[in-house]
């Protein structure tokens with residue numbers, strides 16, 4: 001399986017990082033080795049002093065497809081989840097300055113938190129208004145809805161599949177809203193989608 005991530009998909013997050021609003025979605029991938037194993041804490045890697053959380057709605061692909069038209073994109077997924085795109089922001093800034101790929105700052109071991117739980121589309125309201133939030137030590141640090149996405153889920157599936165064939169089990173990280181921030185040792189991070197707790201992880 002592969003993990004495809006979308007960057008700069010919420011206007012408020014684009015401005016907090018002083019990035020330009022993109023003309024097309026920004027895409028990158030994480031390898032399967034970046035998935036944080038179930039029930040394991042997240043260990044801050046020694047190559048960074050500024051690891052940020054980014055809470056994101058996840059989409060699990062259920063059927064193989066390429067060049068998927070937006071109007072058929074809804075047939076390619078049944079379930080949504082929640083995750084964290086951990087980012088070594090200090091390293092990412094250095095790479096960005098040099099115009100180099102972001103991989104080292106985004107694809108390291110443990111950098112992809114994927115909820116154990118997945119919610120079925122049929123039990124949820126419209127995909128374009130899913131409410132989600134991240135709590136750090138019981139305080140809300142990020143809170144948004146998919147209504148604020150620049151590119152909606154179906155548009156993303158169409159766009160992504162024009163570059164990469166989507167396969168069963170692939171997961172799309174759909175981008176983060178404002179409020180990203182640094183994690184420290186002993187932080188507890190809990191993610192909620194439509195009021196259901198999707199994950200809870202400890203930082204070490």
Ligand code: ZN
Pocket residue numbers: 005006007054056085173175176
């Ligand atoms: Zn992200």
